[in-house]
Amino acid sequence: MNSVIRLDIILREAVATPYRDLVTRQTGAAVRDRLLMVLRDHPGRDAHLDFSEVGLVDFSCADEVVAKLIVASADLPVPRVLLHGVGVDHAEAIEHALQRLGLVVVAVLLDSDQPLLLGAISEDCRTAFGALTEHGRVAATAIAHELGWSEARAREALDGLATRRCVLAHPDATFEFGAVA
Amino acid sequence: MRVVPVPGHLDDHSIDQLAANLGSWPPDQRILVDAHATEWASPVGFVALLTLGQALAEIGAPQPRLALPEGEGVASYWAKAGLLHHAEKFFELHGKVPRRKPVEQDDILLPVTMIRNADDVMDVVGRIGERATSILKKELGLEASVVGGFGQSLSEACQNIVEHAGTSGWVAVHVYNFRRRLGRKALVIATSDAGVGFRRSLEATLAKRIGDRWSDGAALESALIHGISRFRDPGRGQGLAGIKRYLSRWQAKISIRSGTARVAFAPSWDDEPPRTDNLAWFPGAQVTIIIPAKEAAE
Numbered sequence: 001m002n003s004v005i006r007l008d009i010i011l012r013e014a015v016a017t018p019y020r021d022l023v024t025r026q027t028g029a030a031v032r033d034r035l036l037m038v039l040r041d042h043p044g045r046d047a048h049l050d051f052s053e054v055g056l057v058d059f060s061c062a063d064e065v066v067a068k069l070i071v072a073s074a075d076l077p078v079p080r081v082l083l084h085g086v087g088v089d090h091a092e093a094i095e096h097a098l099q100r101l102g103l104v105v106v107a108v109l110l111d112s113d114q115p116l117l118l119g120a121i122s123e124d125c126r127t128a129f130g131a132l133t134e135h136g137r138v139a140a141t142a143i144a145h146e147l148g149w150s151e152a153r154a155r156e157a158l159d160g161l162a163t164r165r166c167v168l169a170h171p172d173a174t175f176e177f178g179a180v181a
Numbered sequence: 182m183r184v185v186p187v188p189g190h191l192d193d194h195s196i197d198q199l200a201a202n203l204g205s206w207p208p209d210q211r212i213l214v215d216a217h218a219t220e221w222a223s224p225v226g227f228v229a230l231l232t233l234g235q236a237l238a239e240i241g242a243p244q245p246r247l248a249l250p251e252g253e254g255v256a257s258y259w260a261k262a263g264l265l266h267h268a269e270k271f272f273e274l275h276g277k278v279p280r281r282k283p284v285e286q287d288d289i290l291l292p293v294t295m296i297r298n299a300d301d302v303m304d305v306v307g308r309i310g311e312r313a314t315s316i317l318k319k320e321l322g323l324e325a326s327v328v329g330g331f332g333q334s335l336s337e338a339c340q341n342i343v344e345h346a347g348t349s350g351w352v353a354v355h356v357y358n359f360r361r362r363l364g365r366k367a368l369v370i371a372t373s374d375a376g377v378g379f380r381r382s383l384e385a386t387l388a389k390r391i392g393d394r395w396s397d398g399a400a401l402e403s404a405l406i407h408g409i410s411r412f413r414d415p416g417r418g419q420g421l422a423g424i425k426r427y428l429s430r431w432q433a434k435i436s437i438r439s440g441t442a443r444v445a446f447a448p449s450w451d452d453e454p455p456r457t458d459n460l461a462w463f464p465g466a467q468v469t470i471i472i473p474a475k476e477a478a479e
Contacts, residue, residue, distance in 0.1 A: 089329025
C-alpha cells in the first residue's frame with residue numbers, strides 16, 4: 001500500500017501562505033520537516049509526493065524538499081520516495097538539485113504515467129530502469145535479453161537501482177518497479 | 182553639500198557612472214543626488230538609487246537630498262514604478278513630487294518592492310505569478326517553460342538578498358523596449374541590496390584559498406560561475422548557478438555587480454565582458470537579469 005502526500009497541502013500546513021509555490025530555503029526546510037513527520041507515521045509504505053497542485057519550485061526549495069528528503073529518508077521506515085504530478089519546470093529544478101549532490105529519484109511527470117529518473121545515475125541504470133518499467137517482476141536475465149546485454153551488466157544496473165531505492169529487489173533475485181500510485 | 186549627478190539614462194551600465202560620481206565613501210559631507218536632468222531609469226537604476234539611500238542611512242550619514250527629474254512625466258513614472266514611495270524614507274525629495282501610488286501594469290510587472298525575509302520573497306513570487314505568465318507569453322512571445330524559469334530566477338535573485346546581504350534589499354521587474362542593444366522588448370529583473378557584498382560574504386570560505394587574487398571580481402566569479410557559497414551545506418550555492426543554466430537557453434543575460442567589480446553571463450546580443458574589475462565602488466550587490474522577447478520570425 002502506498003501513501004500519496006499532496007505537497008500543496010503540506011505547504012499550507014507548514015507555512016502560513018496563500019500561495020502554491022515552493023520557494024525559498026526556509027519554506028523548503030519547513031515543508032521537509034513536516035513531510036518527515038508524516039512519513040514516520042507511514043511505516044512500510046512507499047511515499048508518493050504529489051506535486052500536481054504546486055505552482056513554482058525554485059532551486060533552493062528543490063534542494064531542501066527533495067534532495068535533503070532523499071538523504072533523510074534513508075533513516076525512515078519508508079521503502080521509497082517517489083514524485084508524482086511533476087511539471088517540466090519542477091523537474092528541471094529537482095534534477096539540478098539532485099545532480100549536484102549525486103542523488104536520484106523516481107518521478108512521474110504531470111499528465112504522464114511513465115516513470116523516469118531525475119538526478120545523477122549511470123546511463124546503464126537509466127536504460128535498465130526504462131526496460132524494467134515495461135515489465136512486472138523479472139530476473140536480471142530478462143532485462144539482459146531485452147537489452148542485448150550480459151546478465152552481469154543487467155544485474156549490476158538493477159542492483160544499482162535497488163541500492164538507490166528506485167526499484168524493488170526481491171530475495172529470489174528478481175526486480176520490479178512496483179505500482180506507480 | 183556634495184552633488185552626485187545621476188546619468189541621463191540610468192541602467193545596468195550607467196550605474197558605473199553613478200558610482201564614480203559618488204567619490205569617496207563614506208562621503209565627507211551631505212550629498213545631493215541630482216537627477217534633475219535624468220530622462221529615464223531602468224529598474225536597475227531604481228533599486229540602485231534606493232540602495233544608495235539605504236547605505237547612507239545605515240552608516241548614519243546625514244539624510245541625502247534627491248533632486249527629482251524635471252522632464253515631463255519622468256518623476257510621475259518614478260512614482261508609478263514605486264521608487265518615490267520608498268525613496269521618501271531615505272531622501273529629502275526636491276522638486277515636484279508626484280503623489281501617484283505605485284501601480285502594477287503591463288510594463289511594470291513589479292513596482293519597487295522591499296525584500297527583508299523569506300516571506301517577502303514568497304509574496305513577490307506569488308503575487309507576480311499569473312500576470313507574469315500572461316505577459317511573458319503574450320507580450321514577449323515566450324514559451325511556457327520560460328515562465329517557470331522566470332519565477333525561479335526571480336525567487337533566487339531575491340533570496341540572494343535574504344541569505345547573503347545581512348540587510349534588506351529591493352526588487353523591481355519591468356518590461357521595456359531594448360531598442361539599441363537588442364532591437365526588441367525584454368523583461369528585466371533587478372535586485373539590489375546595501376549589504377556586505379559578495380567579497381565579504383565569501384571571505385571566510387575563499388579568501389585564503391585564492392590568496393593575492395582575492396577581490397570583488399574573484400568573489401563574484403566564485404559565486405556565479407562556480408556556484409560556491411559561504412555555507413558548508415553542499416546543496417547551497419545552487420540558486421545563481423541554476424539561474425545561469427536556465428538563462429543561457431533563452432539568450433538571456435545575468436550580471437552581478439558588487440563593490441568594484443561586475444561579472445556577467447552574457448549572450449551574443451550583449452557586449453558585456455565576462456568580468457570587469459576596478460569599477461568605482463558602489464554599496465552592496467546588484468543583480469540584473471534580462472530575458473529578451475522571442476525573436477520575430479524572418
